[in-house]
Amino acid sequence: EPEVTQTPSHQVTQMGQEVILRCVPISNHLYFYWYRQILGQKVEFLVSFYNNEISEKSEIFDDQFSVERPDGSNFTLKIRSTKLEDSAMYFCASRDRNQPQHFGDGTRLSIL
Amino acid sequence: RKEVEQDPGPFNVPEGATVAFNCTYSNSASQSFFWYRQDCRKEPKLLMSVYSSGNEDGRFTAQLNRASQYISLLIRDSKLSDSATYLCVVNSNTGTASKLTFGTGTRLQVTL
Numbered sequence: 001e002p003e004v005t006q007t008p009s010h011q012v013t014q015m016g017q018e019v020i021l022r023c024v025p026i027s028n029h030l031y032f033y034w035y036r037q038i039l040g041q042k043v044e045f046l047v048s049f050y051n052n053e054i055s056e057k058s059e060i061f062d063d064q065f066s067v068e069r070p071d072g073s074n075f076t077l078k079i080r081s082t083k084l085e086d087s088a089m090y091f092c093a094s095r096d097r098n099q100p101q102h103f104g105d106g107t108r109l110s111i112l
Numbered sequence: 113r114k115e116v117e118q119d120p121g122p123f124n125v126p127e128g129a130t131v132a133f134n135c136t137y138s139n140s141a142s143q144s145f146f147w148y149r150q151d152c153r154k155e156p157k158l159l160m161s162v163y164s165s166g167n168e169d170g171r172f173t174a175q176l177n178r179a180s181q182y183i184s185l186l187i188r189d190s191k192l193s194d195s196a197t198y199l200c201v202v203n204s205n206t207g208t209a210s211k212l213t214f215g216t217g218t219r220l221q222v223t224l
Contacts, residue, residue, distance in 0.1 A: 031210065033211070033212075035212075041216070042199075042214045042215065042216045042217065043150075043156060043199070043212075043214040044214070045211045045212060045213065048210065048211055056211055058211075089153070091155055091156070093212075095210075100146060100158050100161060101158075101210075101212060102158065103155040103156050103157070104155060105154065105155045106154075106155050108153075
């Protein structure tokens with residue numbers, strides 16, 4: 001069964017550094033998403049992406065965040081200057097038209 | 113009022129028991145509904161979509177009451193492997209975005 005894959009599985013970064021989280025969505029999917037889950041809290045929507053542009057973003061997705069689909073297969077989330085409160089699990093998801101979203105197994109981001 | 117509200121549990125039940133989870137949502141314009149399952153420190157995995165007519169998948173039955181903005185999940189003959197957190201998820205279609213809004217989850221522990 002096709003899967004959404006994410007790398008790395010765990011990223012440790014110093015506060016203030018830039019970090020890029022990578023995702024390879026399922027190949028025929030058209031809609032892409034990033035979510036995050038702070039330890040012990042619920043999964044929160046960050047951003048959706050369709051047709052090479054952001055469809056919607058949440059209040060969490062401020063100017064420090066950006067997304068890109070650079071080569072037709074990868075979908076990346078960049079955090080420009082990380083803060084301690086960015087520590088969380090970051091999940092990428094993708095879906096086909098009128099289908100449920102499927103999640104990758106996440107990247108654990110730890111900011112020191 | 114929270115967008116998606118669930119009893120956090122935990123629900124501790126013996127193997128073979130029947131257990132029911134409830135969920136309410138606040139956005140009456142929500143269009144589709146799901147139950148996801150999340151194991152500890154893992155990604156959410158789609159358990160089943162929820163339809164107004166009610167739907168069943170093996171030991172799992174989901175119900176939706178749009179008038180009451182209420183969703184339920186029934187697990188019959190529970191197994192040890194059913195131990196997980198069950199996430200009530202609502203899809204708010206906003207143009208192409210189709211972002212998911214998650215409840216905090218209900219933790220289920222099935223014991224011998």
